[in-house]
Amino acid sequence: MSNEKIPYKIYLSEEEMPKAWYNMRSDMKNKPAPLMHPGTHKALTAEELTPIFCEELVKQELDEDTAFIEIPEEIREFYKMYRPSPLVRAYCLEEKLKTPAKIYYKFEGNNTSGSHKLNSAIAQAYYAKKQGLKGVTTETGAGQWGTALSMACSYFDLDCKVYMVKVSYEQKPFRREVMRTYGASVVPSPSETTEVGKKILSEHPGTTGSLGCAISEAVEVATKNPGYRYVLGSVLNQVLLHQSVIGLETKAALDKYGIKPDMIIGCAGGGSNLGGLIAPFMGEKLRGEADYRIIAVEPASCPSFTRGTFAYDFCDTGMICPLAKMYTLGSSFIPSANHAGGLRFHGMSTTLSQLYHDGLMEATSVEQTSVFEAAEQFARVEGILPAPESSHAIRVAIDEALKCKETGEEKTIVFGLTGTGYFDLVAYEKFHDGEMTDVIPTDEDIAASVAKLPKVE
Amino acid sequence: MSNEKIPYKIYLSEEEMPKAWYNMRSDMKNKPAPLMHPGTHKALTAEELTPIFCEELVKQELDEDTAFIEIPEEIREFYKMYRPSPLVRAYCLEEKLKTPAKIYYKFEGNNTSGSHKLNSAIAQAYYAKKQGLKGVTTETGAGQWGTALSMACSYFDLDCKVYMVKVSYEQKPFRREVMRTYGASVVPSPSETTEVGKKILSEHPGTTGSLGCAISEAVEVATKNPGYRYVLGSVLNQVLLHQSVIGLETKAALDKYGIKPDMIIGCAGGGSNLGGLIAPFMGEKLRGEADYRIIAVEPASCPSFTRGTFAYDFCDTGMICPLAKMYTLGSSFIPSANHAGGLRFHGMSTTLSQLYHDGLMEATSVEQTSVFEAAEQFARVEGILPAPESSHAIRVAIDEALKCKETGEEKTIVFGLTGTGYFDLVAYEKFHDGEMTDVIPTDEDIAASVAKLPKVE
Numbered sequence: 001m002s003n004e005k006i007p008y009k010i011y012l013s014e015e016e017m018p019k020a021w022y023n024m025r026s027d028m029k030n031k032p033a034p035l036m037h038p039g040t041h042k043a044l045t046a047e048e049l050t051p052i053f054c055e056e057l058v059k060q061e062l063d064e065d066t067a068f069i070e071i072p073e074e075i076r077e078f079y080k081m082y083r084p085s086p087l088v089r090a091y092c093l094e095e096k097l098k099t100p101a102k103i104y105y106k107f108e109g110n111n112t113s114g115s116h117k118l119n120s121a122i123a124q125a126y127y128a129k130k131q132g133l134k135g136v137t138t139e140t141g142a143g144q145w146g147t148a149l150s151m152a153c154s155y156f157d158l159d160c161k162v163y164m165v166k167v168s169y170e171q172k173p174f175r176r177e178v179m180r181t182y183g184a185s186v187v188p189s190p191s192e193t194t195e196v197g198k199k200i201l202s203e204h205p206g207t208t209g210s211l212g213c214a215i216s217e218a219v220e221v222a223t224k225n226p227g228y229r230y231v232l233g234s235v236l237n238q239v240l241l242h243q244s245v246i247g248l249e250t251k252a253a254l255d256k257y258g259i260k261p262d263m264i265i266g267c268a269g270g271g272s273n274l275g276g277l278i279a280p281f282m283g284e285k286l287r288g289e290a291d292y293r294i295i296a297v298e299p300a301s302c303p304s305f306t307r308g309t310f311a312y313d314f315c316d317t318g319m320i321c322p323l324a325k326m327y328t329l330g331s332s333f334i335p336s337a338n339h340a341g342g343l344r345f346h347g348m349s350t351t352l353s354q355l356y357h358d359g360l361m362e363a364t365s366v367e368q369t370s371v372f373e374a375a376e377q378f379a380r381v382e383g384i385l386p387a388p389e390s391s392h393a394i395r396v397a398i399d400e401a402l403k404c405k406e407t408g409e410e411k412t413i414v415f416g417l418t419g420t421g422y423f424d425l426v427a428y429e430k431f432h433d434g435e436m437t438d439v440i441p442t443d444e445d446i447a448a449s450v451a452k453l454p455k456v457e
Numbered sequence: 458m459s460n461e462k463i464p465y466k467i468y469l470s471e472e473e474m475p476k477a478w479y480n481m482r483s484d485m486k487n488k489p490a491p492l493m494h495p496g497t498h499k500a501l502t503a504e505e506l507t508p509i510f511c512e513e514l515v516k517q518e519l520d521e522d523t524a525f526i527e528i529p530e531e532i533r534e535f536y537k538m539y540r541p542s543p544l545v546r547a548y549c550l551e552e553k554l555k556t557p558a559k560i561y562y563k564f565e566g567n568n569t570s571g572s573h574k575l576n577s578a579i580a581q582a583y584y585a586k587k588q589g590l591k592g593v594t595t596e597t598g599a600g601q602w603g604t605a606l607s608m609a610c611s612y613f614d615l616d617c618k619v620y621m622v623k624v625s626y627e628q629k630p631f632r633r634e635v636m637r638t639y640g641a642s643v644v645p646s647p648s649e650t651t652e653v654g655k656k657i658l659s660e661h662p663g664t665t666g667s668l669g670c671a672i673s674e675a676v677e678v679a680t681k682n683p684g685y686r687y688v689l690g691s692v693l694n695q696v697l698l699h700q701s702v703i704g705l706e707t708k709a710a711l712d713k714y715g716i717k718p719d720m721i722i723g724c725a726g727g728g729s730n731l732g733g734l735i736a737p738f739m740g741e742k743l744r745g746e747a748d749y750r751i752i753a754v755e756p757a758s759c760p761s762f763t764r765g766t767f768a769y770d771f772c773d774t775g776m777i778c779p780l781a782k783m784y785t786l787g788s789s790f791i792p793s794a795n796h797a798g799g800l801r802f803h804g805m806s807t808t809l810s811q812l813y814h815d816g817l818m819e820a821t822s823v824e825q826t827s828v829f830e831a832a833e834q835f836a837r838v839e840g841i842l843p844a845p846e847s848s849h850a851i852r853v854a855i856d857e858a859l860k861c862k863e864t865g866e867e868k869t870i871v872f873g874l875t876g877t878g879y880f881d882l883v884a885y886e887k888f889h890d891g892e893m894t895d896v897i898p899t900d901e902d903i904a905a906s907v908a909k910l911p912k913v914e
Contacts, residue, residue, distance in 0.1 A: 007471045008537040014464045080465040081549065081840050092538065092612075110567050112842040112877070154837040155549075174882040180889050181836050379638050380611040383538050385569040420569070422879040425631040432637050 009086040010253040017084050018248040019076065020068035021241045024279050025351060027286040030358055031064050032237070032350035033325035036312060041456055044322055052222060054229050056127040060238040069241065071123075078122045078155060079245070082111035087253040088417075092381040094401070101404035103397060104261070105417040106250045106277065107384065112178065113148035115387065115419030116273050117233050120242035121145070124231045125152035134227035135159025139189065139214030141168055142342060143175030144387075144419065145233030150182035160184040161228075163191070163217045166209035175423055189214040196220050211344075212331075215316045234270030235315060235324070235349050243276025250414065251280045263293035263400065265415040267392035268305065268363070269342060271349030277416040278361070285360060294361040296352070297392040299371070300440045301339040304329050304348045305356055305363035307446055312456040313347055323454060326353040329441075330449030336439035340427035341368055341388030346449070366395045367438040372431040374398050375421070387419040388427055466543040467710040474541050475705040476533070477525035478698045481736045482808060484743040487815055488521050489694070489807035490782035493769060498913055501779055509679060511686050513584040517695040526698065528580075535579045535612060536702070539568035544710040545874075549838040551858070558861035560854060561718070562874040563707045563734065564841065569635065570605035572844065572876030573730050574690050577699035578602070581688045582609035591684035592616025596646065596671030598625055599799060600632030601844075601876065602690030607639035617641040618685075620648070620674045623666035632880055646671040653677050668801070669788070672773045691727030692772060692781070692806050700733025707871065708737045720750035720857060722872040724849035725762065725820070726799060728806030734873040735818070742817060751818040753809070754849040756828070757897045758796040761786050761805045762813055762820035764903055769913040770804055780911060783810040786898075787906030793896035797884035798825055798845030803906070823852045824895040829888040831855050832878070844876040845884055 025031055034043035049058045060069065071079070090103040108116035128136050135158050140146030146162040153160035162184050169176060169188035179186050189209045190197040194217040200207065207213075222230035233239065254261065264281055266274035274296055284290040296305055304327045314331040315321040328347040335344050348356075355361050368388075375391035377398070378384070386394060397415040404411050421428065430436045482488055491500035506515045517526065528536070547560040565573035585593050592615050597603030603619040610617035619641050626633060626645035636643050646666045647654040651674040657664065664670075679687035690696065711718065721738055723731035731753055741747040753762055761784045771788040772778040785804040792801050805813075812818050825845075832848035834855070835841070843851060854872040861868050878885065887893045 011468050112836065112840055114879075151840060155840075173886065174879070177882040177886045177889065178842060178879075181833055181842060181885055183837065376638055379569065380640065383569055383608060383612075385635060385638060422571075422631070422635075425634040428638055429630065429634045432634065 006089050006257055008091060009088050010256065011086055012084040012249060012252055014080055016252055017076070017079065018071065018245055018252070020070045022068055022244040022248060022279050022283060023063065023066055023241055024244070024275070024282055025064045025237065026067040027283050028354065030354055032354040036323040036456065038314065038319070038323050038454070052219065052230050054124065054127045054131050054133065056130065057124060057238045060241055061236060072126060075123055075126050082118065083245070084249050085110060087250055090382055093378060096381045097398065097401050097405065099401040099405040100408060100410045101401040102410065102412045103401055104412070104414045106246055106414070107417045108246060109384065109387070109417065109420035113144060113151055114422060115144045115148065116243060116246060116276065117145045117148035118151060119245050119276070120233060120239045120272065121148035121152040122155070123242040125149065125156045125158055128229060129156040129158055133158065133229055135161065136229055136231045137161045137163070137218040137222040138231050138233070139163045139211060139218045141165050141211050141344070143168060143172055143179070143423065146184070146186070147175060147178050148233070149231065150179040150184035153184065154182040161218070161221060162186045163189040163214040165189055165211055165214050172423060189217050191217060194220045212316045216320055219320065234272040235345065235347065237351060239272045240275035240279070240349060240351055243272050244279035246273070246276040246416065247279040247281065250277065259412060261292060261414040262411040263295060263413055265295045265297060265393045265396050265400070265413065267343060267389050267416065267418065268296040268298050268348065268352070269389065270345045271352040273416050273418045275349050275352050282355065282360065295396060296356070296361060296363040297396045298363065298365050299335070299339060299341055299343050299392060300365040300367045300438065302329070302335040302344055303365040304346060306365045309450050309453070310353060310357050311453050313453050315347060323456065324350050326350050327356065328453070329446055330452055332452050333446065333449035338437060338439050339368060340430065340436065341371060341392070343389050343392065364396060366392055367440070369431070369436055369438055371395050372428070372436060384417065385421045386417060387421045388424050390416070390418040393417070463546050463714055465548060466545050467713065468543055469541040469706060469709055471537055473709055474533070474536065475528065475702055475709070477527045479525055479701040479705060479736050479740060480520065480523055480698055481701070481732070481739055482521045482694065483524040484740050485811065487811055489811040493780040493913065495771065495776070495780050495911070509676065509687050511581065511584045511588050511590070513587065514581060514695050517698055518693060529583060532580055532583050539575065540702070541706050542567060544707055547839055550835060553838045554855065554858050554862065556858040556862040557865060557867045558858040559867065559869045560858055561869070561871045563703055563871070564874045565703060566841065566844070566874065566877035570601060570608055571879060572601045572605065573700060573703060573733065574602045574605035575608060576702050576733070577690060577696045577729065578605035578609040579612070580699040582606065582613045582615055585686060586613040586615055590615065590686055592618065593686055593688045594618045594620070594675040594679040595688050595690070596620045596668060596675045598622050598668050598801070600625060600629055600636070600880065603641070603643070604632060604635050605690070606688065607636040607641035610641065611639040618678060619643045620646040620671040622646055622668055622671050629880060646674050648674060651677045669773045673777055676777065691729040691802065692804065694808060696729045697732035697736070697806060697808055700729050701736035703730070703733040703873065704736040704738060707734065716869060718749060718871040719868040720752060720870055722752045722754060722850045722853050722857070722870065724800060724846050724873065724875065725753040725755050725805065725809070726846065727802045728809040730873050730875045732806050732809055739812065739817065752853060753813070753818060753820040754853045755820065755822050756796060756798060756800050756849060757822040757824045757895065759786070759792040759801055759803070760822040761803060763822045766907050766910070767810060767814050768910050770910050772804060780913065781807050783807050784813065785910070786903055787909050789909050790903070790906040795894060795896050796825060797887065797893065798828060798849070800846050800849065821853060823849055824897070826888070826893055826895055828852050829885070829893060841874065842878045843874060844878045845881050847873070847875040850874070
């Protein structure tokens with residue numbers, strides 16, 4: 001097929017869509033370290049996890065061995081409503097850059113949640129429904145994950161309670177309305193609906209909330225109400241498993257035209273998108289069948305891979321969740337308020353952390369003004385208004401394509417375009433008005449939060 | 458192919474995409490009445506139109522005979538960035554309604570402008586570029602058209618000046634930012650940048666503007682600045698021509714699976730979407746090759762087809778534009794401020810008006826609370842958050858499907874889903890909070906504005 005002109009958008013047919021998720025851990029020699037109980041410092045068992053998470057999801061979380069896990073028929077049917085997502089050949093961007101590089105992006109923004117988050121939300125809602133639960137709880141910051149979960153719960157007729165960081169609840173009323181359209185109840189956090197919320201409100205009246213606090217409230221509600229469980233949109237192994245659908249589709253589309261990428265680029269916050277996009281490529285790399293450059297891109301204002309420490313740490317700022325071994329800036333690290341572009345998590349998926357530690361992937365960090373420059377350049381030639389998160393990957397893809405222009409190399413670049421920026425226009429406005437600046441944490445900032453890491457032998 | 462299971466989404470390949478637009482007028486026995494000079498009451502000539510509009514577009518505007526007009530290669534390349542749009546089988550909606558009807562929708566929202574408007578914007582920008590112009594001017598209300606035109610001008614490196622109704626400029630800052638991202642200059646109207654703007658501001662200080670005023674400003678700037686022309690996103694014949702790509706793709710996708718629709722439903726404001734969607738089907742009907750029910754859906758608060766008069770009227774409230782023979786509520790008619798859902802134009806495409814007058818299509822009007830109920834029901838099962846405009850068509854598609862449920866008829870329904878509602882969440886919020894009401898103009902309201910129609914023999 002390689003002489004054929006590659007179309008602008010490669011779509012798989014429904015028959016070509018993946019029928020199983022791929023579990024990257026199955027091919028890893030060094031498995032990611034297990035989640036640990038914060039009190040006993042022992043690896044958490046399925047029994048300890050099932051009061052919080054759905055049973056089937058706990059199994060997936062702990063399964064290091066099964067390479068392919070079948071995607072249930074009901075989830076595959078839902079996927080067909082918005083998948084396959086297109087793998088787009090960025091002809092217009094290539095021409096604008098005058099690069100000999102061939103650029104492809106996997107676009108996950110063509111669904112109402114506006115991002116890849118729906119891939120895991122629908123799976124988690126399905127398993128909750130199958131277990132006979134009444135509903136699920138979660139937290140959301142900017143609202144991408146909360147929106148995706150609302151859509152998924154609406155489809156399976158599950159109750160959905162979203163604790164939304166109060167400042168976002170007030171500043172992003174549109175995200176809230178989308179969730180309400182899908183029937184979710186959205187509570188600004190901290191709230192009077194939980195013990196932990198009341199406690200925080202009495203200690204810090206007037207607080208605008210934090211993700212850590214919203215997690216605590218969502219977990220409390222899930223564990224105290226029979227028939228409810230807590231669900232999470234990133235970081236966990238189960239999430240990377242579900243998101244492997246991105247990479248599997250990407251690889252199938254490339255294979256269809258005999259294209260072998262030289263490098264795969266993705267933005268990284270908690271790792272859900274990157275872990276999914278690279279999965280089958282990393283699998284080949286782990287099995288010694290092929291080699292690829294794999295590049296994680298993170299914000300310079302929250303540089304967990306590039307400036308963090310590989311250690312056990314809390315997943316939440318409230319320090320009530322399990323410990324995970326990951327690249328972390330410390331659970332008390334908070335990116336500068338001036339940071340606009342998501343990817344604010346202090347840590348990173350344990351699986352990706354292990355792969356990075358083992359030298360199987362690279363990481364780089366970029367500053368937000370250069371990210372928005374890339375976003376605008378991309379929007380003008382490729383049409384799509386990208387999410388700030390996704391634009392981290394665009395920045396590095398453009399930089400790599402410009403290197404090819406210098407060297408004359410015809411490299412094939414694939415990057416993940418995780419979503420759209422329709423709800424991020426306040427940040428675009430700041431950028432247009434010249435009010436956006438770069439703030440990079442000092443070594444002292446990072447040392448201070450890393451010093452608070454839990455002591456684990 | 459008819460025994461094969463129809464996929465959720467039918468995509469055409471790039472080779473199957475239309476290579477020519479279809480000009481519905483070529484098959485009409487009764488041609489739409491020509492645009493008329495407001496002073497002389499004579500049909501406008503090409504010479505009179507070219508100072509305002511691009512030359513090639515004037516030709517298309519006046520061409521009643523050519524059936525197929527080739528889509529230039531450059532426009533087809535741009536179309537490939539976001540087209541073909543999917544024709545979606547609404548399996549989930551059918552199941553929810555428990556209807557034997559088969560429902561399909563052509564989804565035009567998967568591009569950053571969020572609607573079908575881009576199909577004509579790119580064509581108009583292309584012809585402006587080809588003519589060697591520096592730029593174009595236009596007006597925009599809610600901002601869909603302005604966004605589409607900004608994207609198109611950015612692609613062809615044309616200057617784009619958008620006059621945005623002041624109240625929308627202030628209430629919809631996100632739309633404005635998308636336009637700025639694409640490099641357009643967006644001016645709140647009325648403004649001090651034009652003579653007509655200054656006049657209006659001195660007569661009505663504190664006015665929040667109107668579409669009619671924004672049109673006047675855009676036309677003034679286009680005619681006073683060498684190298685500029687004015688462009689419009691609906692109503693005109695040229696726009697319906699470009700939008701025929703919607704219907705041509707729809708028909709090609711249906712034909713691929715041997716599907717013959719019983720009815721085609723579209724929302725109607727100025728007629729750009731409806732005229733495009735129905736084009737090839739109406740063509741068959743006009744040539745006596747097939748029959749279809751064709752249904753225009755308009756808001757009860759702005760019912761030009763169902764309660765208007767078929768007569769010559771101004772296209773703008775400022776009464777500076779040509780006269781068009783159309784179904785109109787009178788150019789001084791203004792829908793209730795409580796009307797949330799777009800489709801606010803007082804008149805209707807002259808082509809669609811003639812077809813309706815000749816009994817070749819039906820029209821119906823719906824109230825906005827029932828439109829938002831349909832929108833929410835659709836969003837919950839089909840995933841997509843629809844624009845309020847598009848939801849007018851959803852309402853009637855659901856109603857027709859429910860009739861099939863009563864009668865047991867397996868009718869095939871096709872409707873146009875013109876866009877997404879990401880920028881309409883203030884209206885959704887009103888609906889959720891129970892603050893949305895229905896306001897229908899009285900017979901006296903309509904009679905009062907119809908009484909002001911220009912006297913034409």
